[in-house]
Amino acid sequence: MSSNEMKSRIILYVDMDYFFAQCEEREHPEIKGKPVVICVYSGRGGDSGAVSTSNYEARKLGVKAGIPISLAKKIAPQAIFLPVNMELYRTISDDVMEVLKEYSEKIEQESIDEAFCDLTEKVNDFEGAKMLAVQLKNEIKQKVALTCSVGIGPNKLIAKVASDYNKPDGLTVVRPEEVLQFLGPLKITDLVGVGKKTGERLNELGVKNIADLSKLTADELIREFGHAKGIWLKQASQGIDDSLVKERSGTGQIGRIITLKENTKDLNTIYDAIDQLSNDIHMKLQARKLSFRSVSFIAISQDLKIHTKSHTLSASAKDPGTIRDHAHELVKAFLAEHPVALRRVGIRVANLEEEKGQRTLGEF
Known part of the structure; x- marks a missing residue:
């Protein structure tokens, strides 16, 4: 184990795959393999409302979160459309979080289907973390009958970006010495916290990927985006994130x-x-x-x-x-x-x- 790894924190991020739709597939095995769209109906009757999420089969047809239900039905008339069932999703989420608590005392639940785990005290190195992640993924599959994608990195930012790198059912490990190489070719919007508008402005400045972003000086970024966001963009482009894994509300x-x-x-x-x-x-x-x-x-x-x-x-x-x-x-x-x-x-x-x-x- 290198001295770099010895000093590093080891953070794991779990992101349940297409969670709402996967929960519905678990409850109704007959719909698995078919395009499934989970909808938030507005209550005004008919197809008024928006898509909350969809499974990969529906995404391949062009159904994305946020589009009107009426449009989704035109794009994929053969899909199965179901209303959001939060009670079911919360209960299944609780089961997932209970599994995570067996692997780490330090857990920060980000949302109903995502959480950070600090493994620094649990494993010796990133290889140990990878082995633990394989075990964790298998246990979630056995106990909850769902798949998840896992990212492991030296901080929360890298772990979260890594979880999105290979989906569904993925596992991506980014060691400290691999951070810049891993981030470099990724789109700017792959950085958590960089939205569409910021991405478009950076494109106008000639920034196509995170490697390009890392070449801009802090002063240039502060000029464009203000002090706090400019500093954050500079640090994020270099894979720097000192924020701690903290339990927050949502686990109550x-x-x-x-x-x-x-x-x-x-x-x-x-x-x-x-x-x-x-x-x-x-x-x-x-x-x-x-x-x-x-x-x-x-x-x-x-x-x-x-x-x-x-x-x-x-x-x-x-x-x-x-x-x-x-x-x-x-x-x-x-x-x-x-x-x-x-x-x-x-x-x-x-x-x-x-x-x-x-x-x-x-x-x-």
Whole structure:
């Protein structure tokens, strides 16, 4: 191992592949391999709204995030169009994040489907990080039945750019001595934080790729983009990023969901599943020394509609009995209102607090 590697931080970035669409493919195996488009409907009726994301089959046909649903249907009339199902995606995201927590104590969840992990204390070098990443990808595939793309680098910037380098189901490792060679040929907009307008202005200045950008002086960049952005562009073009991996809000819940052996509205069968989930969630709370303030019951009916029912506690709790008892009440109340057969059931606890300081995770 080189002295360069010994001094370097080792940061891993996980980016779930076409996450919303992949979640839908997992739930409905019959649509896998077909173009799938996830839509945010505006509520005005018809096809009013925009595409949230699509799988690779739909992207090959020209369906991109942000375009109107009506346009997407003209481009790919054969595609399967589904509404965004955030409850399902959040629950699956929780499962992914729980796997990540087995690999690193320092995790920063960037969004519902992306996270940084600091591996500096976990592995000796980048080769060790690569082996760990292979193991992590396999575990996510086994436990969550989804693929992800992983980037590993000496800082957050490089790890994130690397995760996007080889998709889907990719793994890209960039060692400290490879940073400039890796970044050089990439488009300027491949740098996280460089948008379309900045990219266009840099093109006007004769900058075609990150290697060109790195040749501009800090003064030239400050003149064009202001002090803060100019300095950032100069550092980013050289692969410099000192920002730390910090836990942030968005990790303040733990959820589990399970598929029942058969569609049912039998209370005792559902209670049995709820008891199992309650114990699972309690073990996760115990491992992270957390208490909770709210319990939610998630019901997915046989027509695949998702319903949730929640209860907020008057004081924090951490025992499995409280999760179980409130979940049972929520199940009973839900089935009284909606006497439908359920296909899947889940529980989520939220408003998590650390047992010692009683600070909510959202405050970090």
